[in-house]
Amino acid sequence: MTKTFTPIQTLLLGFVVLILLGTFLLQLPTSANGEQKTAFLDALFTAASAVTTTGLVVVDTGTHYSAFGQVVVLFLFQVGGLGYMIFITLISLGIVGRFSVSGRLLLIESIARPKTIEIRKFVKAVIVFAAAFELLGSVLLTLVFAQKLPLGEAVFSGVFHSVSAFCTAGFSLYADSFIPYHDDGVANLIVALITIGGGIGFFVLYDLARFFRGLLRKDYPRKISDHSKLVLTLSGLLMVVGTLVLFSVGEGTKQGESLSDRFLTASFQALSASTTTGFNSIDIGSMQALSLVCLMVLMFIGACPGGTGGGIKTTTFGIILLFIRSVLTNRGDVSAFRRTIVLHTVRKALGIGLIASLYLGVLVLALSISENFPFMSIVFEATSALGTVGLSTGVTSSLSATAKILIMIAMLIGRIGPLAIGYSLVGRFKPKGYEYPTGNVMVG
Numbered sequence: 009m010t011k012t013f014t015p016i017q018t019l020l021l022g023f024v025v026l027i028l029l030g031t032f033l034l035q036l037p038t039s040a041n042g043e044q045k046t047a048f049l050d051a052l053f054t055a056a057s058a059v060t061t062t063g064l065v066v067v068d069t070g071t072h073y074s075a076f077g078q079v080v081v082l083f084l085f086q087v088g089g090l091g092y093m094i095f096i097t098l099i100s101l102g103i104v105g106r107f108s109v110s111g112r113l114l115l116i117e118s119i120a121r122p123k124t125i126e127i128r129k130f131v132k133a134v135i136v137f138a139a140a141f142e143l144l145g146s147v148l149l150t151l152v153f154a155q156k157l158p159l160g161e162a163v164f165s166g167v168f169h170s171v172s173a174f175c176t177a178g179f180s181l182y183a184d185s186f187i188p189y190h191d192d193g194v195a196n197l198i199v200a201l202i203t204i205g206g207g208i209g210f211f212v213l214y215d216l217a218r219f220f221r222g223l224l225r226k227d228y229p230r231k232i233s234d235h236s237k238l239v240l241t242l243s244g245l246l247m248v249v250g251t252l253v254l255f256s257v258g259e260g261t262k263q264g265e266s267l268s269d270r271f272l273t274a275s276f277q278a279l280s281a282s283t284t285t286g287f288n289s290i291d292i293g294s295m296q297a298l299s300l301v302c303l304m305v306l307m308f309i310g311a312c313p314g315g316t317g318g319g320i321k322t323t324t325f326g327i328i329l330l331f332i333r334s335v336l337t338n339r340g341d342v343s344a345f346r347r348t349i350v351l352h353t354v355r356k357a358l359g360i361g362l363i364a365s366l367y368l369g370v371l372v373l374a375l376s377i378s379e380n381f382p383f384m385s386i387v388f389e390a391t392s393a394l395g396t397v398g399l400s401t402g403v404t405s406s407l408s409a410t411a412k413i414l415i416m417i418a419m420l421i422g423r424i425g426p427l428a429i430g431y432s433l434v435g436r437f438k439p440k441g442y443e444y445p446t447g448n449v450m451v452g
Contacts, residue, residue: 020420023423026087030055031052034046038076039074044072046077049409052416053065058085058177058179059423061089061175061318062178062397063177063399064392064393064400064404064415065405066405066407069181085171088175089316090138133214137205141201141202141205142167142170143170145169145170145171145174145202148170148198149195150165151166152189173199173203173285173287174202177285178397186289187291191269196272196276199276199287200275203283208239209313209315210314212315216236238322238326246309246322247279250279250282250303251278251279254299254302257296257302259273259274259277273290276289280399282310284307285317286392308368309321309322309324309325317396318396319395320361320426327354328358330343371390371394372387378408378411379403379408381406385401388400393422396419396423
């Protein structure tokens with residue numbers, strides 16, 4: 009009997025193939041600077057980190073890799089960020105002008121969107137949004153980098169960091185990431201706008217574009233969807249709370265920063281963690297325990313569904329909170345904005361949260377056994393990998409071979425999604441044609 013793959017399994021296989029291709033390219037002699045050689049495991053780790061748009065690195069991207077190697081890394085997180093299915097779609101549209109049934113299913117799995125929006129139209133919108141944000145970001149960041157670099161280097165650096173920011177990849181050509189620009193308000197604002205564009209979700213961008221177009225034309229629709237309301241509310245709340253926590257802890261006071269610079273650093277780092285971008289404007293390893301815990305919470309929750317970011321997603325976290333509220337208030341339904349959230353969505357949110365927590369717990373336990381680092385650093389590294397963030401306290405390059413493999417698996421799980429990975433491993437169950445008698449179990 010012929011074995012058929014589910015769309016999620018095919019998507020997972022595609023990412024694995026892309027990682028292996030990237031590994032091959034990064035091991036080529038032309039990918040490394042000078043006489044340096046890239047070990048297979050290091051190339052595999054870099055490719056996995058790029059494809060999953062994580063940003064954890066075992067070798068410095070700016071000094072170890074040549075211009076060719078850096079372009080390979082750029083290509084990998086660009087494809088990984090937008091989803092390789094979009095690129096396949098563009099090719100298929102150019103060749104045959106239509107989707108096959110299997111291609112449509114794969115695209116649905118790789119791009120979250122309401123079923124009411126025609127897939128072809130939505131894919132084109134995704135490409136337009138990505139091109140607009142990355143192009144504008146490239147120009148603006150080039151102007152920023154040109155103040156310190158020759159024009160040619162500034163252009164490449166601008167493009168590299170713009171694409172990295174929009175794809176929430178966290179890769180930087182500089183070993184200290186954005187620390188040299190921690191007090192540059194313009195650079196911080198540019199990066200913030202690009203990362204929000206990538207992390208907020210393509211449907212929200214699509215929805216906001218329709219909303220403002222409706223206002224200008226005085227035409228329908230003049231309101232945003234409930235999904236966008238929940239996303240914008242939770243994203244804003246998480247960023248504000250994260251900023252206030254980091255600011256109140258006093259990060260940056262050791263460098264004698266002013267209150268405005270400290271606030272800029274706190275907001276940049278909170279945004280970087282919550283959108284799972286992974287840039288840092290402060291040495292993460294020097295941060296206090298409370299700050300690290302705050303960042304871990306933001307990284308675990310992550311960005312919004314249907315975007316380039318990772319984590320369990322803001323809406324998942326929001327629905328879990330709404331479910332807890334319904335339990336505490338003894339309500340029979342879960343609701344937001346005077347709308348009831350369907351039971352299937354609530355169950356899916358609870359499943360994602362629980363499965364991701366189990367994944368994280370197992371990963372932390374395994375790393376604690378294999379590595380000899382402080383427990384906080386291990387938990388932070390594991391959370392960063394599963395959330396596809398890329399922030400680190402500085403232990404990534406010192407990980408053992410076993411730990412690197414565990415981190416790569418975690419990054420792939422985080423990119424595809426904990427629940428989707430579970431589906432791909434367990435497979436599909438046929439619905440039962442019967443129900444068991446009710447049983448009584450005490451809890452609490």
